[in-house]
Amino acid sequence: MFTAYLVVTLLTSVANGAAAIANFIGHDYPKSQADKLGVPRSWMLPLGTLLGAGALGLLAGFAVPVLGVLSAGGLVLYFLGAYGAHARVRDRQLGPWAVFFCLAVAALALNLAHHGYW
Incomplete structure (x- = not known):
């Protein structure tokens, strides 16, 4: 159980940290997604901050379990909200979203199970 918790938490943290950095540096992919979904580009930094906080919080959860949860x-x-943005514009290209969402759900489930909250 601990190995699954460790691997999924680290993988989720790295993926979301990379997405946060992409938002911060103005990479073309988050810009194109924002344009396609009708999200103002001015939201890129706040959204990147949320992703970065999630990534760092997962790592902090190793020391303070409630922070990870x-x-x-x-x-x-966050990713349920992102799904709402995709659904609003009837975007059916949900592959990348599904990967991030499933990682977040797996990290939540394993955090709850590993720390005995569930």
Whole structure:
């Protein structure tokens, strides 16, 4: 159980950290997604900050378990909101979203299970 918790938490943290950095540096992919979904580009830094906070919170969860659980839950909510943005414009290209969402859900489930909250 600990190995799954460790691997999924690290993988989720790295993926979301990379996405945060892409938002911060103005990479073309987050810009094109924002344009396609009708999200103002001015939201890129705040959204990147949320992703970065989630990634760091998952890592902090190794020392303070409740932070990991809250961060994973926050990422699940973030990606549910992202799904809403995709659904609003009837975008059916959900592959990348599904990967991030499933990682966040897995991180939340494993955090809850590993720390005995579930």
